[in-house]
Amino acid sequence: MxxxxxxxxxxxxxxxxxxxxxxxxxxxxxxxxxxxxxxxxxxxxxxxxxxxxxxxxxxxxQPIWAIAEDLIADLTESEKEQLPTDGAVQHDHYIYGTPKVD
CATH class of the missing domain: 3.30.160 (Double Stranded RNA Binding Domain)
Incomplete structure (x- = not known):
């Protein structure tokens, strides 16, 4: 800030x-x-x-989506492209480090 x-x-x-x-x-x-x-x-x-x-x-x-938008507001486009798109499906992998589920 x-x-x-x-x-x-x-x-x-x-x-x-x-x-x-x-x-x-x-x-x-x-x-x-x-x-x-x-x-x-x-x-x-x-x-x-x-x-x-x-x-x-x-x-x-604020609603959760507004908080998420604030968190990524300072990221560049290349940084945003590196974010995972399967976070909801693979949440155990990203949170706990378990192997990804196919």
């Missing part, structure tokens, strides 16, 4: 300030740039964790 965030870091006479437009109401200030970046990193990690858990909850309420 790729998420793009817009971050603005400004310097003024009292130090540094950072804000992120995607995180509502977020702004951090400090005298040191290192402190601002460290706090910004922690906040973004928390934000991405929340976004990820929200998307997982949304996915769990």
């Amino acid at each position: 790729k998420t793009k965030l817009n971050i603005l870091i400004e310097k003024d006479e009292s130090g540094y300030a950072a804000s992120c437009s995607e995180i509502a109401g977020y702004k951090v200030t400090a005298k040191s740039l290192d402190v601002v970046v460290k706090n910004l990193q922690a906040t973004i990690e928390d934000y991405l964790t929340q976004v990820s858990s929200t998307k997982k909850a949304e996915k769990s309420s």
Whole structure:
């Protein structure tokens, strides 16, 4: 999952300030740039964790075919061609490694 965030870091006479437009109401200030970046990193990690858990909850309420489509959405055509087409018939082979049934 790729998420793009817009971050603005400004310097003024009292130090540094950072804000992120995607995180509502977020702004951090400090005298040191290192402190601002460290706090910004922690906040973004928390934000991405929340976004990820929200998307997982949304996915769990989708039909199984929609979940399957999401799983293979990033595959190239050549990767899709390598997927087995007999998965339903040969499920024991693909899940448990038993010999294929003719």
